[in-house]
Amino acid sequence: MATINIDEVDGPVQFHLQTVVREESLEEGETLTDVAVYQSNLYVGTSLGNVLHYFRFDDSPVYILISRISVSSNQKPVNKILVLELVERALILCGSVASVYTLPELSPCKLGKLKDIRTIESLSYKEGLQNSSNASQKAFVVGYNKVRIIQIGRDLIKLVKDVNYNDAIDGLSCSAKSATAYSNLVVVSNKSNYDLIDLKETRMISLFKYKSTDDSSIAPHCASFTSESGREEFLLTIHADSSTSIAMFVNSDGDVTRGTLSWVDLGYPQSIATQWPYVFTVMDNSELVVSSLQSIEHKAQKKLEGLRLIQLARSVECKDNISSSFLTTVDVSTGETTHCELSTHSKVLAVTSNELLIIHKTDQLSLLATQFQDLMKQAELNFSDLESLSERVREHSKAVSGSSELFCIHLLSLICIILKDHEKSIEILLKTKDDTLLIDPQFMTYTYKAKSDEGYKIYQTLKEVIDGMDLNSLDEQIFKDYLLQTHRYYLALDLAKLTESAKKKCCFIREMIYTVVFTRSDEAIKFAKGADTTGWTQFKKANSKIMEFVRQGTNYWARIEFLKLLGNQEQDVLVKQEYAVEICKYSMMVLKGEIVDPAFKEEDRGALLDTFLELLQTSFYDEKLYAKNLLQFLDIDMNKGVSFLRSQKGGKFKATHKHILEEISSKYDDKKDEIYQLKAEFAEASLRDDIADISNLEDLSTLSETLVEIVSMLSSRSSDAEIMNFQILQQTYQIENNLETLDWPKLTWLDYLSANMRRSECPEYIELYLKAAELLIVEFHWLQNHEEKEKVLTLLSAEQYEYLRWIISGTEMITRLLSVGDFSNAEFYAKYGRLPLQSHPYYFEDFKERATENSNDSNSIKAGLTSILDHYLKFVLDKNGNYSIIQMFLQRYGEPYFDAYDIIRRLPELFPVSYLQEYLQQELLRRVVISRHVTSTKALARFEVKSTSALIQSLDNGG
Amino acid sequence: MSSRKKTLLKVIILGDSGVGKTSLMQQFVNNKFSHQYKATIGADFLTKEITVDNNKQVTLQIWDTAGQERFQSLGVAFYRGADCCVLCYDVTNEKSLNNLASWKDEFLIQSNVLNPQDFPFIIIGNKIDADDSKKIPSLQKKLNNVTNNQLGGLSYPVFETSAKESINVESAFEVIAKMALQQEELNEANGNDVNDDYNDAINIHLETDNSGCAC
Structure with missing residues (x-):
């Protein structure tokens, strides 16, 4: 494959000679002569009278030989294959005889033969002429002494007009003007001259000679092209001398339109073809010369032996190998490549003896990509050139679509990243089409050598450049900002409308943000609880990877908070508990200083403790795990722990709480009162629950235990002030309640205490006293349960508890009650043999009647x-x-x-x-x-x- | 065969090889001069917009032709539709002066102009920057001789210029533009159909058989 490079003011232009077909099945001495295209069919004539029929299937990048047809019985060369699209016929000129064949299969039509022909050309017709069953198409035949206009139908050939023209050699039709369906003008040449013939008016205007000698090897060459003005022009070659030749440019009026193009010291063209704004010529000396039709200058030349140019009426389309190679992608994990096909087309072909090549302008994509590769190979990056390249890539990306556009966008983004152009990089990376990001986020992560998932395919060309780049030369902030903005983009989309692919990409972005952008716990937590709140619930697939990453690092605080987020959305209680266990474990380690998270500050301690307690309350279902963690917490912060225990009086795990309180009461002497109180409160809570569940007092299971706790707590209160106040109340009771006053019924001692509790100076003490009395009455008087008698008596051995001791012992009750002035209770005891509860009992309101159920x-x-x-x-x-x-x-x-x-x-x-x-x-x-x-x-x-x-x-x- | 816009004035520069035709055109259009001689092959043209008669905007299409004889057969293509012809000689080359008449004749033959005697020509003697010693002796006399005897005694405007020093180039082309414009207007006034594409065409023999098959 040959390449021809041309430097133009507005950038380099490149032409490639790419093989379309290489025919190995030719006979000895057989060469390729002419080519024609019809739809996906390619017809190639040979020097031995064969036509090779190739076809390009939709799913195939190459033309495949499907038939070989002999169109000459005496092996005359196929000089011309003229495709007549309107009638789906082909005129094939072999030697000097032309025959008609059907298209596309090339079956012979029995329409006779055209003889004594130099060449045949289709007569240009206006675009828009339809082919129909009765359609026909005109062509002109250059005979030895005539130019003939013929009309070819599907089933017949008609001669329309004969124009005398001696020694004719070649001809070319001018384009049809708007007024006529077919062109009336043809450029013809004879053995020395170029002429313009008006077929309608049958007039000829002589243009000029193309040679000044009789050398018959100098053949006229005429090629047409459409200029920048949209008007058709003809290039006519002229032999000046043995080393120099020129080309004149005329329009269909015969006016010279441009200066002459000269080939000095290059001889005379052997074949010629145009592709605006260039003309290709193969010279005597096998030089392929490319000249500009605009500047009339030679732009490039290359020695290519054995080449002959053919200008086609219709373009040949084939795979653009060069451009396609740039679109090849490679799987970053497996290295497997995937090829992409970009097509190219051209009306300019070149043939060798057995090879057909297309001369096509290199896609701008290839040039840009190649230039990028070259720039990146330089020892020192040329930022100015890169910037200039980025502008051209940007412009080109606007002009193309599909896979070319996609490649350009990737290329442009990479250049901008290399240029550290923050704004443009982000702008390009976030370009979307149909609500989809054009650039996969993994392109960025690969560029920044962060991570790429299995199956991600990157352009091989760009990968090679990226692999050779030093990460330190890139601006990390671009990457970070890109990730955050992409995250914002995804979260702003309607979740219901997101494709699985988009969701996957968003998950990937989330993962990257936590691994790349936020490297400190405090930043990560802020993001997780702020911008990424919905990310944790809507794009869950990344959560496990985020956790995996954070578990490997030292951002313990972030680990704790992320686990908390996961726990909050977890429905499975066991999994939820697993999260809680992990959170508590690491919280404890952080709080104890066993592990250090640099972002965790002393002022964050409170929040972490609260998190711990919140989880204890909400996420533990296993009592042992709960107890273990609660005990650990109490070790860290007894005050908060005790407050927590108090708040959990009515909650679950009561037994655990009591057990814990037992355990810690001996351990923490300085908290004895508080713990006693807490224990009592727990016991009370249990008793209340117990009472609510039973219908018979005999079924109570927690009474004795509660009694002991309450009595223990009462006895532990040894404040002199409280005792003194209490004793004053006792004395006051006896005075106020004596027999001298005739108020009746007299207040019982317990009701007296209850009535005076709020205004006394020891209300808490009295409350405890009354609670103890109530429990003692039920335990010893009503239920006659004496299991804890000794223990309780011991606890109540102090003087001020005499009345309570009487309740326990139950002996000489009337005498004792009378002795302290508790006349009502003495009379009640006489009648029922037991004491009643106070008027407003703490626990047994619903069982008050039990006191009077059985009398003595x-x-x-x-x-x-x-x-x-x-x-x-x-x-x-x-x-x-x-x-x-x-x-x-x-x-x-x-x-x-x-x-x-x-x-x-x-x-x-x-x-x-x-x-x-x-x-x-x-x-x-x-x-x-x-x-x-x-x-x-x-x-x-x-x-x-x-x-x-x-x-x-x-x-x-x-x- | 021309269908040019009439504001476009076609000017042909003729003269022997090496008299400075290309340099005159380059100096006038691009204000450039190259010391390197490069023979023109075929022809080339440049265009320049100028104002004539104070307010008339015209575009001069100046055709620089090859002075070499081998390219003279192409003249017919270049000369067609010309509005003015510049005959150039080199003030240091007497032969180029003497050849002016043949260039004029060649032009008139090949261009097929309708009224040759009225067609505007202008004579430019270039390279006046050269040493006097190199200049044609008795130039004025010889020039008069050429104009009187060989160019039909017509008094064509004559300019002596230096493309190298940019002397008189602008003035010469101003006159050229005016003359070309006058010729253009004269053509219009005479009703010459410049749009007749085939005014120089010849009829060719026709053989027709509309019904028969060509086989």
């Missing part, structure tokens, strides 16, 4: 009440008390526990009977009622006996 037997009640009455009488007599005390007692208990005889016998003789009047009247009335009842009962009994006897008698008589 009447003898016991009477005995108890008698002792109380004796106590009241003694007070009345000894202390000159009010007789009303006795009067009121008898009103409460006189009937049914005492009869008048007993009372009268116990009262002193001087006791005023008036205080007994009411009692005695009731007693009398009771006795009358009893007497009447006995009489009535007897009468009824007698009547019943009498009635029964009568009935029996009646039955006997009747029976």
Whole structure:
């Protein structure tokens, strides 16, 4: 493959000679002569009268020989293959005889032959002429002494016009003008001259001679092209002398349009072809010369032996090997390459004896990419050239589409990165088409040698450059900003409309941000909780990789926070707990200073402790793991831990909490009171739960335990002030509640405490006292459970707890209660043999009635009440008390526990009977009622006996 | 056969090889002069827009032709449609002066102009920057002789110029432009159909058979 380079003011231009077909099956001495194109068919004539029919399939980059047709019985060379598209026929000129064949398969048409022909050319027609079943197409035939216009239909050939023209050699049709369907003008040549013939008017204008000698080897060459003005021009070669030749340019009016093009010391052209703005000529000396039709200067020349140029009416299209090679991609992990096909086309062909080559202008993409490669190979980067190149790449990218555009965008981005042009780099990297980023984020990560996933394919050309680049020469900030802006781009898109590929790319970007952009924990956490909040929930696939990365590093704080984010969105409780365990483990290590995260500051400690506690509360399901972590936390921060425990009184893991409290109570002596209180609170919470669950007090399982905790806590309070205040309250109670006042019923000691608690100076102490009393009453009086008796008695050995000890022992209760003035409870105890709860109990509100469910037997009640009455009488007599005390007692208990005889016998003789009047009247009335009842009962009994006897008698008589 | 726009004036520079035709054109159009001689092969042209008669804008299309004889057969193509012809000689080359008449005749024959006697010619003697010793002795006399005897006694404007020193080049082309414009206007006034593409065409024999097959 040959290359021809041309330097133009606006950049280099390059032409490639690329093989279209190389035919190895030619016979000896057989060479390629002419070429024609029809759709995807390529017809190549040979010097031995064969036509090789090639076809390019849609999925094939090359032309494949599909048939070899002999069109000459006597092996005359195929001089011309003229494709007549409108009628789908081909005129093939072999030697001097032309025959018609069908297209595309080249079956012979039995339409006869055209003889004595120099050449045949199609007569130019206006674009837009349709081919139809009855269509025809005109051509002109250059005979030895005539120029003939013929009309070819599908099934016939007609002669339209004969114009005499002696010694004709060659001819070329001018383009059809707008007024006519077919051109009327042809440029023809004879053995010495070029002429212009108006076929319509049958007039000829002589242009000029093309040689001044009789040398028959000098052949006229005429090529047409369309200039910048859009007008058709003809290039006509002229032989000046043996070493020099020139070309004249005329239009269809015969006017000279340009200066002459000269080939000095190059001889005379052997073949010629044009492709605006260049003309290609193969000279006598095998030089391929490329000249500009604009500047009329030679631009390049190259020695290429055995080459002959052919100008086609229609372009040949084939794979552009050079440009395609730039689009080859390579899998970064496997090295496997994938080829891409870019097509090129040209009307200029070159043939050798057995090879057909296309001369095509090198795609600008190839030139730009090559220039980039060259610039990057230089020892010192030339930034000025790179900048200039970037502008050209940018311009070219706007002019192309598809795979070329994509390559240009990649190339441009790489140049901008190398130039450290932050703004342009980002702008290009974020270019989108149809809501898709044109450049895969992995291109950037590969460029910055960060990471590339398996399966990512990068342009091989660019990869080679990137592989040779020093990472330190790049601006890392471009990479970081690119990642962040790409992240923003993806998160702004509608998630529902994102393709799987886009989601994958966003995940990749997220991964890269955490591994490249945010290298400190505080930055990463801020991003995760800010811009990337939705990233953690919507683009989850990256989460595991982010965690994998962070687990490998020392950003422990980030690790903790990321795990927390994962835990928050996790539905599986066991996985959630796994996250929590890991968080707690690393939190503990960070808090203890066992591991150091440089970003973690002392002021962040509180937040981390809170995180720990939050997880303990929400994410632990295994009690052992919970206990282990809670104990560790208490080790770190007892205050927060205890507060946490207090907040968890009503929560789960009560047993664990109690166990922990037991464990720590001995360990932390300075927190003894607080821990006791906490233990009591936990016990209380358990008891309350227990009470809520049962219907019988006997089913309680936590009472004893709670009692011990409450009593323990009460006994642990040894403040003198509290004790003194309490004792003052005791004394005040006895004074306020004595028998001298006639208020009745008297307040019990416990209700008195309850009533005065808030205004006392030791409310907490009293509350504990009352709670202990309530629990003691239920435990020892109601349930008669004495398991913890000794322990509790020991705890309550202090003087001020005498009343509580009485409750426990349960002996001489009436006497003891009377001794402290708790008259109501003494009377209650006499009646029921147990104490009642205070009016507003803390725990057993719903079981208050239990106190009165079973009363003592009447003898016991009477005995108890008698002792109380004796106590009241003694007070009345000894202390000159009010007789009303006795009067009121008898009103409460006189009937049914005492009869008048007993009372009268116990009262002193001087006791005023008036205080007994009411009692005695009731007693009398009771006795009358009893007497009447006995009489009535007897009468009824007698009547019943009498009635029964009568009935029996009646039955006997009747029976 | 011309269909040029009429503001375009075609000027042909003729003369022996080496008289400085290319240099005159380059100096006038591009204000450049090259010391290196390079023979013109075939022809080339440059264009320049100038204002004539104060307000008339015209484009001069100046054709620089090859002075070598071997290219003279191409003249017919270049001369067609010319509005003015510049006959150049070298003031140091007497032969070039003497050849002016043949250049004029060649032009008139090949250009096929309708009224040869009225066609505008201008004579330029170039290279006046040369040493006097090198100049043609009795130049004026010989020039008069050429114009009177060989050029038909017509009084064509004569300019002596130096393309090298840019002497009189501008003035000469101003006159050339005016003369070309006048010729152009005269053609219009005479109703000469410059758009007749085939005014120099010849009829060729026709054989027609519209119905027969050519086989």
